[in-house]
Amino acid sequence: MSLDHKQEYIPFNDYEVFAEAYVTRTESNSHNAYYERPAMFSVLSDIKFKRVLDAGCAGGAYSEWLVNRNADVVAIDISKKMVQFTKQRLKNKGQVYQADLNKPLTFLNNSSFDIVVSSLTLHYLRDWEDVLKEFHRILSPQGLLLFSTHHPFMDFQFFEKADYFATELIEDSWGGFGDTPVRVRFYRRPLSAMITALTSAGFVIKQIVEPRPTHECKQLYPQDYEKLSTKPWFLIILAQKGS
Numbered sequence: 001m002s003l004d005h006k007q008e009y010i011p012f013n014d015y016e017v018f019a020e021a022y023v024t025r026t027e028s029n030s031h032n033a034y035y036e037r038p039a040m041f042s043v044l045s046d047i048k049f050k051r052v053l054d055a056g057c058a059g060g061a062y063s064e065w066l067v068n069r070n071a072d073v074v075a076i077d078i079s080k081k082m083v084q085f086t087k088q089r090l091k092n093k094g095q096v097y098q099a100d101l102n103k104p105l106t107f108l109n110n111s112s113f114d115i116v117v118s119s120l121t122l123h124y125l126r127d128w129e130d131v132l133k134e135f136h137r138i139l140s141p142q143g144l145l146l147f148s149t150h151h152p153f154m155d156f157q158f159f160e161k162a163d164y165f166a167t168e169l170i171e172d173s174w175g176g177f178g179d180t181p182v183r184v185r186f187y188r189r190p191l192s193a194m195i196t197a198l199t200s201a202g203f204v205i206k207q208i209v210e211p212r213p214t215h216e217c218k219q220l221y222p223q224d225y226e227k228l229s230t231k232p233w234f235l236i237i238l239a240q241k242g243s
């Protein structure tokens with residue numbers, strides 16, 4: 001399905017359906033626990049006492065890691081169940097709100113965060129311009145945005161799309177989250193669309209990481225290790241608030 005801006009845009013909340021299964025599985029699976037999270041954590045240095053927004057917190061794995069390192073965390077997610085899981089996990093050590101990243105984050109003040117972390121969430125948003133402007137607004141001068149997303153080449157190849165340069169809706173079906181496959185919808189877009197959205201919002205790209213799986217992944221999930229070692233799957237971008 002191609003992108004049609006004339007159609008009414010209804011945000012998805014697909015994770016609400018399999019929130020518990022997602023949180024349980026991603027505690028120790030190959031792609032999150034031994035590939036994406038270690039790579040993201042390795043970029044996040046110097047977070048003690050930093051004000052961090054976890055945008056798309058899911059069950060709170062990132063928020064917990066951050067509060068355990070004395071960061072001052074606000075976590076948001078569109079899914080009510082995910083918000084509950086993160087609240088339980090943080091035990092009042094951070095603030096957790098239900099919020100849709102497609103909408104202005106009016107409850108967050110200008111320049112009130114040092115870092116925005118958004119793990120594997122932005123591809124659920126059709127338009128990145130507004131959310132990136134909001135991240136820019138709430139970040140302090142020189143503040144950092146660290147996010148991960150599907151690698152544009154992976155989505156293009158895996159779904160055998162005809163036009164790499166299109167931004168388009170993908171509807172996928174994931175097994176392993178219960179008795180029946182779950183429906184997941186997201187948007188793929190070319191690398192140039194990601195970079196343009198970031199720079200138009202006032203960010204400067206500091207680092208691009210194409211993660212590799214960890215040694216533990218090799219021991220626990222040898223087949224996934226082989227795949228993730230040789231093919232791009234996720235992409236990580238560190239950007240800084242410019243002028």
Ligand SMILES: C[S@@+](CC[C@H](N)C(=O)[O-])C[C@H]1O[C@@H](n2cnc3c(N)ncnc32)[C@H](O)[C@@H]1O
Nearest residue numbers: 015056058061077078079100101119120121124
């Ligand atoms: C793949 S999960 C994030 C994984 C998580 N950061 C982790 O590893 O712990 C994606 C999350 O984005 C949330 N999400 C999707 N669309 C959203 C939106 N429009 N606003 C806020 N959260 C959204 C989902 O509910 C889900 O919890």
